[in-house]
Each structure stands twice: as structure tokens, then as C-alpha cells.
Amino acid sequence: xxxxxxxxxxxxxxxxxxxxxxxxxxxxxxxxxxxxxxxxxxxxxxxxxxxxxxxxxxxxxxxxxxxxxxxxxxxxxxxxxxxxxxxxxxxxxxxxxxxxxxxxxxxxxxxxxxxxxxxxxxxxxxxxxxxxxxxxxxxxxxxxxxxxxxxxxxxxxxxxxxxxxxxxxxxxxxxxxxxxxxxxxxxxxxxxxxxxxxxxxxxxxxxxxxxxxxxxxxxxxxxxxxxxxxxxxxxxxxxxxxxxxxxxxxxxxxxxxxxxxxxxxxxxxxxxxxxxxxxxxxxxxxxxxxxxxxxxxxxxxxxxxxxxxxxxxxxxxxxxxxxxxxxxxxxxxxxxxxxxxxxxxxxxxxxxxxxxxxxxxxxxxxxxxxxxxxxxxxxxxxxxxxxxxxxxxxxxxxxxxxxxxxxxxxxxxxxxxxxxxxxxxxxxxxxxxxxxxxxxxxxxxxxxxx
Amino acid sequence: xxxxxxxxxxxxxxxxxxxxxxxxxxxxxxxxxxxxxxxxxxxxxxxxxxxxxxxxxxxxxxxxxxxxxxxxxxxxxxxxxxxxxxxxxxxxxxxxxxxxxxxxxxxxxxxxxxxxxxxxxxxxxxxxxxxxxxxxxxxxxxxxxxxxxxxxxxxxxxxxxxxxxxxxxxxxxxxxxxxxxxxxxxxxxxxxxxxxxxxxxxxxxxxxxxxxxxxxxxxxxxxxxxxxxxxxxxxxxxxxxxxxxxxxxxxxxxxxxxxxxxxxxxxxxxxxxxxxxxxxxxxxxxxxxxxxxxxxxxxxxxxxxxxxxxxxxxxxxxxxxxxxxxxxxxxxxxxxxxxxxxxxxxxxxxxxxxxxxxxxxxxxxxxxxxxxxxxxxxxxxxxxxxxxxxxxxxxxxxxxxxxxxxxxxxxxxxxxxxxxxxxxxxxxxxxxxxxxxxxxxxxxxxxxxx
Numbered sequence: 001x002x003x004x005x006x007x008x009x010x011x012x013x014x015x016x017x018x019x020x021x022x023x024x025x026x027x028x029x030x031x032x033x034x035x036x037x038x039x040x041x042x043x044x045x046x047x048x049x050x051x052x053x054x055x056x057x058x059x060x061x062x063x064x065x066x067x068x069x070x071x072x073x074x075x076x077x078x079x080x081x082x083x084x085x086x087x088x089x090x091x092x093x094x095x096x097x098x099x100x101x102x103x104x105x106x107x108x109x110x111x112x113x114x115x116x117x118x119x120x121x122x123x124x125x126x127x128x129x130x131x132x133x134x135x136x137x138x139x140x141x142x143x144x145x146x147x148x149x150x151x152x153x154x155x156x157x158x159x160x161x162x163x164x165x166x167x168x169x170x171x172x173x174x175x176x177x178x179x180x181x182x183x184x185x186x187x188x189x190x191x192x193x194x195x196x197x198x199x200x201x202x203x204x205x206x207x208x209x210x211x212x213x214x215x216x217x218x219x220x221x222x223x224x225x226x227x228x229x230x231x232x233x234x235x236x237x238x239x240x241x242x243x244x245x246x247x248x249x250x251x252x253x254x255x256x257x258x259x260x261x262x263x264x265x266x267x268x269x270x271x272x273x274x275x276x277x278x279x280x281x282x283x284x285x286x287x288x289x290x291x292x293x294x295x296x297x298x299x300x301x302x303x304x305x306x307x308x309x310x311x312x313x314x315x316x317x318x319x320x321x322x323x324x325x326x327x328x329x330x331x332x333x334x335x336x337x338x339x340x341x342x343x344x345x346x347x348x349x350x351x352x353x354x355x356x357x358x359x360x361x362x363x364x365x366x367x368x369x370x371x372x373x374x375x376x377x378x379x380x381x382x383x384x385x386x387x388x389x390x391x392x393x394x395x396x397x398x399x400x401x402x403x404x405x406x407x408x409x410x411x412x413x414x415x416x417x418x419x420x421x422x423x424x425x426x427x428x429x430x431x432x433x434x435x436x437x438x439x440x441x442x443x444x445x446x447x448x449x450x
Numbered sequence: 451x452x453x454x455x456x457x458x459x460x461x462x463x464x465x466x467x468x469x470x471x472x473x474x475x476x477x478x479x480x481x482x483x484x485x486x487x488x489x490x491x492x493x494x495x496x497x498x499x500x501x502x503x504x505x506x507x508x509x510x511x512x513x514x515x516x517x518x519x520x521x522x523x524x525x526x527x528x529x530x531x532x533x534x535x536x537x538x539x540x541x542x543x544x545x546x547x548x549x550x551x552x553x554x555x556x557x558x559x560x561x562x563x564x565x566x567x568x569x570x571x572x573x574x575x576x577x578x579x580x581x582x583x584x585x586x587x588x589x590x591x592x593x594x595x596x597x598x599x600x601x602x603x604x605x606x607x608x609x610x611x612x613x614x615x616x617x618x619x620x621x622x623x624x625x626x627x628x629x630x631x632x633x634x635x636x637x638x639x640x641x642x643x644x645x646x647x648x649x650x651x652x653x654x655x656x657x658x659x660x661x662x663x664x665x666x667x668x669x670x671x672x673x674x675x676x677x678x679x680x681x682x683x684x685x686x687x688x689x690x691x692x693x694x695x696x697x698x699x700x701x702x703x704x705x706x707x708x709x710x711x712x713x714x715x716x717x718x719x720x721x722x723x724x725x726x727x728x729x730x731x732x733x734x735x736x737x738x739x740x741x742x743x744x745x746x747x748x749x750x751x752x753x754x755x756x757x758x759x760x761x762x763x764x765x766x767x768x769x770x771x772x773x774x775x776x777x778x779x780x781x782x783x784x785x786x787x788x789x790x791x792x793x794x795x796x797x798x799x800x801x802x803x804x805x806x807x808x809x810x811x812x813x814x815x816x817x818x819x820x821x822x823x824x825x826x827x828x829x830x831x832x833x834x835x836x837x838x839x840x841x842x843x844x845x846x847x848x849x850x851x852x853x854x855x856x857x858x859x860x861x862x863x864x865x866x867x868x869x870x871x872x873x874x875x876x877x878x879x880x881x882x883x884x885x886x887x888x889x890x891x892x893x894x895x896x897x898x899x900x
Contacts, residue, residue, distance in 0.1 A: 002775075002776035004498060004500075005501075005554075005556040005557035005775050006557060007493065007553075008494060008498050008541055011495075011496070013491070013494070013557070013558070014490075014491065015491065015554075015558065015561075016489035016491065019491070020490075023490075035834065035835065035836055035837065036836075036837070036838075037812075037836050037838035039807065040464075040470075040473075041464065041465065041469070043457065043464075044457050044458060044461035045461075045495055045543070045574065046574075046586075047457075047458060048454060048458050050454075051453055062521075065496075065517050065518075065520075065541075066517065066518040067515050067516065067518065067543075068515075068516040068517065068518050068535065068539050071576075074535060078533065078534065084528065085518065085524060088538060089518050093517075104463050106455040107457075108465065111465075112856050113852055114838070114840075114852065114856075116838065117466070122495065124496075136496075144841060147841035147842055148842070149841055149842050149843060151820065151824070151839055151840075151842070155839060155841070158828070162831070272821070273821055273824055275821070276821045276825040276828070277824060325453055325455050326452035326455075327455070362487075370601065370723065371725070371726045374723055374726040375726040375727075378608070378726070378728065381486065381612070385485065386484050386486075387486070388486075388566060389601055389605060390564075390601075391594060391596075391602045391605070392597055392598070393599065402563055402564065405562065405563065406562050
């Protein structure tokens with residue numbers, strides 16, 4: 001019985017050429033986060049299920065990969081009449097990087113008073129795989145835990161914009177809105193506070209389904225056409241000459257709830273401070289931005305580029321999530337970049353540099369010179385060259401063909417003559433340039449070739 | 451109901467200080483593997499269960515974490531009478547890095563003729579957690595696929611020894627044996643070929659349980675005392691003045707089976723070639739070394755240090771594994787380093803360098819200078835300094851206390867005077883040295899402090 005050798009549905013094998021591209025992007029993001037004082041964190045691939053469930057909404061709970069109980073615990077469940085999904089599994093795969101951070105902060109009380117952490121790890125969601133949508137994908141998160149003010153919000157926004165600029169994204173839009181402002185707009189439209197989550201969910205789809213789609217969804221949830229149109233009208237950018245702080249101020253003046261006015265005031269402050277950072281020219285006020293996740297409590301962010309439906313990343317303030325773990329409420333704000341989305345755009349736009357995948361040299365040998373060739377290879381490696389020794393006793397022609405197919409920069413041939421005189425014949429594969437040099441000079445000669 | 455905020459049993463949160471240590475070790479191993487021409491591979495966290503099962507023995511199969519089926523597929527299994535462990539799960543977490551490599555090689559037929567891959571990723575085993583034994587731990591593997599000769603074996607051995615030397619392990623022993631030689635020794639002892647696996651399993655425990663323990667286990671499996679003693683005597687290093695090639699040759703002369711003589715000949719060749727590499731002085735012949743895993747077919751390796759029970763890593767040749775995926779048999783040899791074991795020894799021996807965990811500077815500000823402070827921080831970051839902006843509107847004393855607790859190198863104070871004159875007051879926290887400089891000179895001044 002042949003076993004399928006494909007990776008599981010929605011997952012990928014990352015071969016070397018693809019990994020060089022992924023690492024290029026990750027290392028630029030990582031170095032940028034480090035310049036903003038973020039320090040690394042890694043959490044386990046799986047969490048106890050109660051840590052994950054109830055944080056992402058019903059849809060999120062359904063998409064968590066669950067791990068079967070083991071041994072006697074599994075036998076007990078199977079023997080009982082209660083063997084449902086809830087009893088059979090005790091662990092779940094990481095679904096995002098925010099909930100594990102919240103758990104870590106609740107658990108480790110000796111963290112810095114203001115904990116700036118970045119985390120770049122895979123997450124897993126049992127979503128239906130589609131083009132660009134995977135079941136295993138990577139998030140690159142930067143969060144500041146412990147601070148309530150605008151500065152922390154400015155820092156995470158500036159960090160992700162700086163990272164994208166370093167990657168070559170000159171044109172990226174940082175959409176900003178505020179959950180309290182949205183709450184005020186929903187109240188202003190005459191929608192009851194109990195229907196706020198429903199209204200947010202419908203509004204979140206405006207980009208995809210248009211105004212009529214939003215109105216239809218609202219109607220289906222019992223929110224009348226008049227209120228729906230009022231909400232859509234309120235959630236439309238006022239004309240303010242492209243000046244977001246001014247647009248926010250204009251909208252804020254019209255609001256009657258305290259939450260709405262507070263949201264507008266905080267956004268005004270945020271836009272003013274962003275002007276002192278690399279994010280300033282990218283930030284726009286997006287009153288229709290709602291963000292799907294339930295745990296946001298203040299400013300919310302999303303990154304858009306013209307040639308991608310969907311976002312490169314998003315984030316916001318979530319002051320209640322850490323308190324869900326039964327410890328003190330601790331404020332937090334963060335931003336998450338989606339690695340796969342960034343790679344998709346960079347490859348389509350040909351923003352990715354070329355990577356030399358081959359070794360600096362392949363060392364070739366004859367039956368009688370195998371040990372001498374091994375010694376030459378180690379001398380080259382001691383000079384920090386990446387070196388393969390051809391592994392089989394084959395004719396030289398075959399060895400040279402392999403070196404060429406492996407995209408090696410050079411071959412280093414240790415024949416009997418070379419071995420006898422402690423020399424090596426070097427050949428630069430791109431130009432055909434060939435020379436015989438003392439073994440001690442070989443590393444420098446290979447390095448001199450471009 | 452309070453949810454536990456501990457990581458799941460047998461797993462760990464890696465906080466920044468621990469991650470700096472782990473990355474230090476990983477990056478040295480990675481750079482060494484790269485010098486040997488190995489290129490990176492990453493595979494998904496989970497595999498389809500049939501890929502994993504039947505590769506690690508019964509005990510291994512029991513230790514695979516299994517992922518519950520989802521949605522309708524789960525409902526169908528639960529509704530049937532067949533809801534056992536085998537039906538409830540369709541995926542399993544990665545158990546080692548060798549079987550995923552074998553699957554990748556069987557799947558991707560466009561890989562280089564000789565594929566040198568390294569892979570550094572976590573693996574998961576549902577083992578009982580104990581001191582130094584985790585359910586999530588990292589392996590650092592280097593394998594060469596496609597070559598049958600001794601050179602490939604020499605390369606993986608030299609690569610791991612070179613990596614350990616670069617980490618500071620001067621005293622490490624590379625134990626080497628050969629499955630075919632062992633097979634010959636087992637035959638020579640009068641043990642039937644059918645009992646070979648049993649004999650290997652018992653012999654593998656010699657280190658832990660001693661000769662009497664091995665004899666007891668052999669007796670329990672129906673292998674007589676005389677044969678057991680003969681095997682132990684054969685699997686004892688002949689006196690050869692510490693010269694492994696000589697010891698192997700002496701042992702080989704006494705063997706009557708073809709497999710045994712072939713194993714001895716290959717080992718002799720291997721020891722001779724290792725002499726041309728950094729591994730030469732570390733290699734010893736270990737005729738009692740058996741290695742647990744079933745898939746080895748040729749030379750087998752294990753790394754020992756005096757102050758650790760158990761090994762730092764192991765490997766061997768496995769020419770049959772890739773063929774188990776129903777494609778052509780492809781030869782392969784590899785070595786796996788255990789990251790946690792290496793870290794344990796390095797920390798106990800205090801081999802780990804100190805890492806500066808704090809930022810280069812914390813920027814402090816007053817209520818009126820917040821935007822100016824943000825601009826100063828970004829100017830410092832543009833000079834590649836790691837900079838935090840203090841995130842709250844607090845008294846300067848509290849800001850300085852935080853900078854000190856965060857192990858910052860310096861603080862950069864932007865008060866009203868400084869903002870007005872485009873200056874900044876810098877303070878070096880280790881010495882108390884303080885100076886006021888133009889903002890344009892601040893980065894250079896901070897870099898000049900040690």
C-alpha cells in the first residue's frame with residue numbers, strides 16, 4: 001500500500017530556494033522589531049484547550065486543530081458515553097500569537113513592567129485551503145504589554161511600517177479606526193448597544209460585499225434599513241483634505257456618546273504623534289474598518305496595498321484579554337504581519353533579491369586521492385567557504401556535471417598530480433577560468449572570483 | 451473558572467533570555483552545517499498519520515501526538531461503532547526530522563542528485579515528562595541523500611563534530627559501530643537471525659543496565675546464557691592501543707559471515723578517512739553501540755560527553771527508509787544533534803556567553819515633549835540602535851528606574867530645554883556618565899559607550 005508523500009492538505013514543504021526567500025523577509029522584520037526594543041518570545045506549538053477556546057469567537061473555536069487524548073485518559077473517554085469532540089481532545093494547536101502572549105503574561109509575573117515582545121512562529125487553522133490560504137502559516141507579531149497611552153500604539157504602528165519600508169514597500173496604507181469611536185457611530189445610527197457586535201461583523205465585510213451587502217446582512221439580523229444607511233453614512237470618511245486628524249475631529253464633533261467622543265479624541269492624538277514617525281505619511285483614518293476579532297478595545301489597525309485583496313496584517317489594542325486568564329487586567333496593544341501575504345506580493349512584484357543557492361566549491365577527487373580531497377575540503381571550510389565533497393568514486397566528467405547542476409561557484413580538483421604537490425586545480429564555473437594553485441592559496445583564490 | 455496559565459505538560463515558554471542562549475547555539479550549528487554545503491529544509495508540523503506510523507517501532511507509534519479529525523469526517527466516525535484511536539485521528543505531529551525528509555525526497559523528484567539538507571525544527575513525543583525530557587524539543591539534523599559511499603558518512607560525522615567544537619566542546623567522543631558488523635557478531639554468538647532485533651534492543655541498554663541486565667533481558671526473550679555471554683564478549687573493544695581502525699580489523703578477522711566482514715571493512719575505511727577531518731581525533735570504535743531506531747542499515751553513530759548520561763546526538767545510514775514510501779530505494783545517511791542536551795551541558799559547564807538583553811537606549815520625555823521624543827527615538831533607530839520610548843506620561847524618576855530595570859545601556863532624556871535646542875541629555879547607566887549633545891550626535895555618543 002503506497003502512502004501519499006504529499007504534505008498534508010493546506011501545508012507546504014519549504015525547499016531551500018523558498019526558505020532563502022522566507023528567511024530574507026523574516027530577518028528584515030526581525031531586525032526592525034529589534035530596533036524598536038522588542039525582544040523575542042516563543043511558545044509551544046500546542047496549548048491546553050481551555051486557553052484557546054472562547055477567545056476567537058465560535059468560528060475560531062471550530063478552526064482550532066485539536067489533539068487526541070492519549071493512553072488511559074483516551075480509553076476512559078472512549079469507554080464512556082460522552083465521547084464527543086469536547087472530551088476526546090485536551091490540547092489544541094496555536095491559532096494565533098496573541099492569546100499565547102496573554103497566557104505567558106498572566107503566568108510569568110517577573111516580566112519587565114513594559115514588555116515589548118516579538119514572536120515569529122507558525123499558527124494552524126483548520127480552514128478550507130485555497131489559493132494563498134493555508135492551514136499552517138506564519139505570523140510576525142510585535143506587542144507592547146503594560147502601557148495604556150498612545151505612545152505604545154504609535155510604537156507598534158511605526159515598527160511594522162518601518163519593517164515594510166525596509167522590505168521595499170514604499171506604497172502601503174495604514175488604516176486606523178477605534179472600537180470606541182465605532183461604538184459611538186453605531187449608537188448615533190440608532191442601533192441598540194446589544195446589536196453592536198452584529199453591526200461590527202456586518203460592517204467588517206463592507207470592502208467585500210459593498211453597501212448593499214452590508215444592508216442586507218444588517219436586515220437579516222433585525223437592524224432596519226434606516227439605521228443601516230445611517231451607519232454607512234457615518235462610517236464614511238468626511239472630506240478633510242486627506243488630513244486624518246482633521247477628519248477624526250470633524251466626525252467626533254457630531255457624536256453624542258462619551259465612548260464615541262473618547263475614541264475620536266484618542267485617534268486625533270494618535271494621528272498627531274504618528275507624524276513624528278516613519279508611519280506618519282502612511283496613516284489614514286478608515287471609519288469603516290471594524291476588524292473581525294472580538295478582543296479589541298481601542299484603536300484598531302490594518303495594512304493595505306493596492307494589489308492585494310485582504311490585508312498584509314492588522315492589530316489593535318486589547319486591554320481585556322490578559323484579564324480573561326483570571327489575573328489582573330493588563331493593557332496591551334499589538335500588530336501582526338502575515339508572512340505569506342507579504343511573500344505573495346513581493347514575489348508578484350519581483351521585489352525579491354536573487355539568492356545564490358549553490359556551494360562555493362565542490363571538491364572533486366580520484367580513487368587514489370579521496371583522503372587528500374577530504375583534507376582540502378576541510379581547509380577551505382576553515383576559511384568559511386561552503387564546500388561539498390563529491391560523495392562517490394565517479395569519473396571527473398560526472399563530478400563536474402554535478403557541480404554545475406548544483407550551481408556551485410567553483411570546483412576544486414584534487415587529482416594525483418595535485419595531491420603529490422600539495423596543489424589543487426580550481427575552475428570558476430561561470431567563466432571557465434582555470435588555474436592550479438598551492439592548497440594554502442585555494443580559499444583566497446575562490447573568494448576572489450565573483 | 452480560572453484557566454491554568456502554565457504551558458502544557460512537557461512544553462516550555464521560551465522567554466527572551468533563554469531564547470538568546472538557544473539562538474546562539476542554533477546559529478553556530480547552522481553556520482557549521484552551511485560550511486559543509488548543507489541547505490535548509492522545513493516540513494509541516496504535522497504529517498498524514500500513515501507517513502509516521504510503522505517507522506519508529508511500536509513504542510514510537512504510541513508516542514505520536516494524533517490530531518482529531520474535524521467536522522463531518524469526525525461526526526461520521528463518532529456515529530459509527532468504530533470510534534477507536536485509529537479512526538478518530540488523521541494527522542500526527544512530527545516525531546523526528548528523518549521520516550519527513552524521506553517523504554520529501556520521495557515526493558520531490560527534482561532535488562539535487564546528492565541532496566545535503568539541514569533541518570532545525572521542533573519535534574513532539576507524548577513521552578512522560580521528566581528532568582531534561584520534554585514533549586516538545588528541537589533536533590538539528592544534517593543528512594546526505596543519494597550517496598552510498600564512505601565520503602557521505604565522513605561528511606555528516608565531521609559536520610557535527612565541527613559544530614560541537616565551534617560551540618566549545620573540546621572533549622566529545624564520536625562512537626561508531628555498524629549494523630552489518632553487529633549482525634555478524636550476533637550470528638557469531640550463535641543467536642538466530644530471527645532474534646537479531648531482540649538482541650540489538652537488549653544490547654542497546656548495556657550502558658544503563660550493565661552486562662547482567664543485558665543477559666537477563668536476553669534470557670527473558672529466550673536467548674540462552676551462553677549465547678548472551680558470547681555476544682557481550684564479542685561486543686567488547688579489542689585491545690588495539692586505542693587505534694579504532696586496528697580494533698575493527700582485529701574483530702573483522704574473527705567473523706565468518708559476509709555481512710560481518712563487510713561491516714568491518716566499511717568501518718575500517720571510515721576510520722581511515724575520518725583522520726583527514728576534525729572528527730578524526732574524536733572517533734572511537736564502540737562495538738556495543740546498537741542505536742534504538744529500526745531503520746539503520748550501515749554505520750551508526752552516537753556522541754558522548756563524560757558529564758552527561760545519554761547522548762548529545764546520534765545518526766547512521768538508512769538506505770531502506772525512503773523506499774518505504776513506495777518509490778525507488780535511495781541511500782541516505784544523517785546525524786541529529788539534540789538541542790536541549792547540548793544546552794543542558796553548556797549551561798552546567800558555564801560555556802554560555804553573556805547576552806545583553808536590554809535596549810541601547812530608553813528615550814524619556816515630559817508631557818510637552820512627547821512628539822519630540824518620538825522623533826529622537828526614530829533618529830536613533832535609523833542609526834541601527836535598539837531603542838524603547840518610555841510609553842507613559844510619568845515623572846522622570848520613574849522613567850529612569852524603568853530604564854535601569856530593563857538593563858538599558860543608556861537613557862536619552864528629551865526635556866523642554868533639550869527639545870527647544872534640538873539637543874538630548876544622555877546618561878550611561880553603568881557609569882553614571884552624563885552629557886548633553888546635539889540630537890544629531892546622540893547615536894554616535896551612545897555607540898561610543900561600552
